[in-house]
Amino acid sequence: MTIRNKAYIVGAYEHPTRKAPDKSTAQLHAECARGALADAGLTKADVDGYFCAGDAPGMGPLSMVEYMNLKVRHVDATDIGGSSYLMLVSHAAQAIAAGKCSVALITLAGRPRSEPPRAGNPYQPDAAWEQPYGIATLNSYAMCAMRHMHEYGTTSEQLAWIKVAASHHAQHNPHAMLREVVTVEEVLASPMVADPLHRMDCCVVSDGGGALVVVSPEIARSLKRPLVAVRGAGEAVKDTNGGRVDLTYSAARVSGPIAFAEAGVTPADIQYASIYDSFTITVLMQIEDLGFCEKGAGGKFVADGNLISGVGKLPFNTDGGGLCNNHPANRGGITKVIEAVRQLRHEAHPAVQVPNCSLALAHGTGGLLGTRHGGATLILERQ
């Protein structure tokens, strides 16, 4: 069974807030749900499937289905960190194809700026071997960058180009946290936070959220929105492999080819890419692993504005991405899908809209790149 053309994204909503001290997390989820349903032209009563991940408060679907008073016949709360929401689009498509639901609602929201997230679970089996050392998101990704530089000669200047490209896009997004265009020199002059990553190699921390509505082909055709089909999807988990550690690649190496095979397209066919950008190194490794260039050539690929819309070959994260726009709940997966949908609907900002965009990729990396993470790839098509 394939999910190709079995489901369509008809609703997409990114919450405009970037700091929400006066809201609850459940409330943000519901505001996002309301926004995505309105975008689709559907109502709460139409929803018969609900999908969420680890950012949902309480017991995930139990708490949120009750809060929103949904009447659903299918739920899924698989958590692979920030990449969950790309995977949940795929799971929603699978459920729709199997007849388990026909209108799937996916929500993400969180308030890490207003309220620091709770500490990890001490019963997770890796905890004793990592937490005493002060492992954090930042230094985990930094060690990947350090090894990538060692093996492939990747430079800080090349990584900086990724931030520069994101900033060029963010200047056109009134909701972006960081709208100022920056230069390679400015990125390199920002403080070293964890060698070899500078402050500007890191994404923003933001409150906020987003939601998606995925429906059956019949319902999609009954609505007024452009048809954005889920053409292919892949998911994978990458970890420390029993101590045979290789920090130079990501789960995209597995999830990407699965998605491309299902979609029947190649990286050269992709007109726009949303690439998870928790850090600049995340983008570079995913671009290689998804096959946009040879392994190890990511540094050369991203340099000289190659990711800037209208300038380079692979326009990416035209909303400004996690690096400049938004990284709600410390999980950027849903905003990756939302901007891909905007591009395919030709509703991105005119300054960054890819002309005649009809085939887009969105990829997420969730968890820690340098320990264990999930990867999820979506290939979306305007029909």
Place this chain on the structure above:
Amino acid sequence: MSETKTRKIPAPAITAETEAFWKGAAEGRFQLRRCTQCHETHWYPRAICPFCMGDTAWEDASGEGTIYSWTVMRRAPEPYAMAYVTLDAGPTMLADLVDVDLDGIAIGQRVKLVWSQSAGGPPVPSFTSA
């Protein structure tokens, strides 16, 4: 030479599966798990082999190795160094680097295991220049 200052190390979460490791640590013994079926070592220690699902057993190991990758967390009140170290005994493990020049760390550097006292728990493995 800038040295790592004392960073409070939280006590590791001990389970029935790993209790023997931490008892050994208190005596200064570093142990790995080796599979009784495929004879491979792995990290972090598990009762079930991550390569073949065979039973595993503790064995003493030397704790010498080379730095596979590293970073210095400078965005911290007291900067600290961390590395993945590939042990001569096989697996690559995460730990902090102590008593090292934070500006003189390199991939490929030889290191040896030392024990760092945790707050209210057993000592945890750390590495320093060999």
